[in-house]
Amino acid sequence: MSKEYIPPKPQARADKVSIFAHIKLFRKDIFASQPAKLYRAWMAEYRLPFFRSYFINDPDLVNHVLNKDPDNFPKSEIIKGALYSLLGDSVFVTNGDVWKWQRRIIDPAFEGGRLRNVFPDMHAAGLAAVARLGPLADNQPVEMEAQASQIAADIIFRTLFSIPITDDIAEQVFEKFREYQRTQPLMNVASFLKIPNWIPKLQGRRTRQTSADIRKLLTRLTEDRFAQIQAGTAPDDLATKIMTTKDPVTGVTFTAAEMVDQVAIFFLAGHETSASALAWTLYLLSVDQKAQQRVADEVTCLDDLSFANLSKLKYTRNVFRETLRLYPPVPMMIRETRQPEVFRKRKINVGSQIVLSPWHIQRHERLWDRPDVFDPDRWTTDETRKCARKAYMPFSSGQRVCPGAGFAMIEGVLMIAMLIRAFKLEPSGKPPVPVAHLTVRAEDGIHLKLTTRGSDTSATQTT
Numbered sequence: 335m336s337k338e339y340i341p342p343k344p345q346a347r348a349d350k351v352s353i354f355a356h357i358k359l360f361r362k363d364i365f366a367s368q369p370a371k372l373y374r375a376w377m378a379e380y381r382l383p384f385f386r387s388y389f390i391n392d393p394d395l396v397n398h399v400l401n402k403d404p405d406n407f408p409k410s411e412i413i414k415g416a417l418y419s420l421l422g423d424s425v426f427v428t429n430g431d432v433w434k435w436q437r438r439i440i441d442p443a444f445e446g447g448r449l450r451n452v453f454p455d456m457h458a459a460g461l462a463a464v465a466r467l468g469p470l471a472d473n474q475p476v477e478m479e480a481q482a483s484q485i486a487a488d489i490i491f492r493t494l495f496s497i498p499i500t501d502d503i504a505e506q507v508f509e510k511f512r513e514y515q516r517t518q519p520l521m522n523v524a525s526f527l528k529i530p531n532w533i534p535k536l537q538g539r540r541t542r543q544t545s546a547d548i549r550k551l552l553t554r555l556t557e558d559r560f561a562q563i564q565a566g567t568a569p570d571d572l573a574t575k576i577m578t579t580k581d582p583v584t585g586v587t588f589t590a591a592e593m594v595d596q597v598a599i600f601f602l603a604g605h606e607t608s609a610s611a612l613a614w615t616l617y618l619l620s621v622d623q624k625a626q627q628r629v630a631d632e633v634t635c636l637d638d639l640s641f642a643n644l645s646k647l648k649y650t651r652n653v654f655r656e657t658l659r660l661y662p663p664v665p666m667m668i669r670e671t672r673q674p675e676v677f678r679k680r681k682i683n684v685g686s687q688i689v690l691s692p693w694h695i696q697r698h699e700r701l702w703d704r705p706d707v708f709d710p711d712r713w714t715t716d717e718t719r720k721c722a723r724k725a726y727m728p729f730s731s732g733q734r735v736c737p738g739a740g741f742a743m744i745e746g747v748l749m750i751a752m753l754i755r756a757f758k759l760e761p762s763g764k765p766p767v768p769v770a771h772l773t774v775r776a777e778d779g780i781h782l783k784l785t786t787r788g789s790d791t792s793a794t795q796t797t
């Protein structure tokens with residue numbers, strides 16, 4: 335494998351197409367509906383009779399929207415409408431003062447010290463994953479996206495509620511979420527067009543029923559946990575931490591109903607994204623055997639995979655960073671203008687949709703050197719770090735930055751290390767084609783062949 339390996343990239347559409355052709359492509363897949371020039375442009379405007387949307391790649395503008403003046407660029411109401419039946423008023427969709435008090439309660443649960451506490455649960459999930467995959471390591475194709483989803487879901491359940499994915503309720507929630515995703519892709523045309531969410535095709539009866547089923551299960555978990563907290567028997571996990579944290583400003587805690595909204599988003603945002611990142615990383619390592627061997631060598635040099643040792647996995651971490659650059663699990667984010675703006679000398683009306691695209695900015699031809707090349711070593715240079723400060727945002731940036739970013743970086747590096755220590759990976763079949771679903775996924779899955787690496791897969795772990 336040469337150093338200049340260029341992994342799969344969706345085919346761009348022609349620069350000029352009719353509105354109808356554009357909408358048709360849009361409905362199929364957002365990536366395929368974008369022209370190649372968007373990887374060079376600083377801004378693009380989409381005008382339809384009933385809506386305006388602006389794609390911004392200019393780092394100064396992105397900084398303005400996310401960091402300098404975020405209160406004037408709230409989350410789009412469309413997203414809230416599209417996800418309301420599942421997420422209610424969760425932190426992912428609220429704005430203003432409600433959002434601020436939710437973050438004041440949630441953020442402490444994800445601080446560094448707490449991450450050390452949840453590390454043993456992540457490690458236990460890693461061991462379970464290695465045990466599950468062991469019988470499949472016989473050189474037959476394994477669909478890794480589904481496997482990665484299960485691993486990430488297991489981690490969320492263990493760290494949030496101290497239960498593994500094999501728990502009866504956890505298993506049901508996982509299954510129902512899969513059903514939900516099949517009926518309600520987040521990155522659909524409705525997210526970009528101002529189509530009211532009461533239009534039946536966007537929120538079908540099946541989607542609403544699945545959401546109700548998921549929320550019923552999450553309510554059971556949450557109410558049981560409230561009872562355990564009151565009885566003084568609750569485990570010291572993320573759910574207990576969040577449910578017992580008082581807002582430092584108002585002194586109130588989440589009610590059970592408010593907590594159900596948050597649990598729904600932790601599960602959705604926390605497992606879909608991590609699963610996408612893990613599956614693409616494993617794919618890249620399967621194709622780039624040299625990189626895979628370097629990860630394996632780095633991991634086997636460690637005595638154990640402890641929390642303290644994780645920071646020694648520098649190359650593995652760079653592999654994960656580079657994957658998040660090329661395949662950011664959240665490919666695009668949408669904000670709305672609350673007041674008239676001027677972007678690059680163009681007037682932007684109130685209520686316009688502003689699209690921020692980690693996918694495009696992280697592959698931007700005027701910002702990145704060899705933007706489509708998979709090169710984990712680029713992360714050792716000052717040049718990359720300088721570029722990353724303005725053009726790398728897999729976890730977003732500013733006040734609405736992903737609260738789970740630290741969690742996800744530990745989880746990602748640990749899972750890569752444990753899986754590569756146990757298995758050799760090879761690609762199987764045609765290269766995957768990236769599509770924007772709820773997160774960046776492969777059109778027909780990611781198929782890999784696994785064989786046992788031959789090392790001791792039950793290696794110990796300490797914190």
Ligand code: HEM
Pocket residue numbers: 425426427437599600603604605607608611662663664666667668727728729730733734735736737738739741742
């Ligand atoms: C590789 C893994 C992950 C990636 C790439 C990722 C990325 C993101 C991004 C880009 C956003 C901002 C979305 C927007 O503004 O529209 C976000 C928000 C969020 N993420 Fe993550 N995330 C990951 C893992 C996690 C995990 C593990 C958790 C929790 C356990 C989590 C919880 C959340 C929540 C609650 C929000 C909403 C924050 C707010 O709006 O204030 N994420 N994430």
